[in-house]
Amino acid sequence: MVICYCVTEPLGNILFDYTGKSTCDQLGDFADGLIQHSKITLDVVNESEFVAADALRAIAKDLWAQLSDIPTDADxxxxxxxxxxxxxxxxxxxYEVWAWFEVEFGISIQSDLMCL
Structure with missing residues (x-):
């Protein structure tokens, strides 16, 4: 399973497509002109049961991993x-970035991404 996604400007909406193929051809049709696209490859046992909520969860985890590489100030x-x-x-x-994750993906930072 391949998930292609991008974060749109200026509000940070998520545009995504997922497919059983090795590439996401359709995302380019919708995201013309967007600079940064990302691709996630997942091993999925039953692709027919994979739904949009699963794709959003995978995107959230991928973005969370990227966020961990962003330095913060002294606080x-x-x-x-x-x-x-x-x-x-x-x-x-x-905390503003964390709030965006929770609203955009319908998740809890603490229980879904930090696994606390």
Whole structure:
């Protein structure tokens, strides 16, 4: 299973497509002009049971892993980003980014991404 996605400007909406093929051809039709596309390859036992919610969960986990590489200022999670992250500019409060994850993906940072 391949999931292709991008984060749109300026609001950070997620545009995605998933397929059993090795490439996502349709995303380009919808995302013309968007600069950053990402691709996730998953091993899926039963592709017929794979639904959009599964794709969104996989995208959230992928983005969360990318966010872990973004440095924060001296205040850490109580502070701001030291570099831009998709549509969030440098200096954005970390909790604002976390809130975006929870709203955009319908998840809980604590239980779904931090596994607490």
């Amino acid at each position: 850490g999670v109580d502070g701001g980003l030291d570099a831009s992250f998709y549509h969030f500019p440098k200096g954005t409060q970390v």
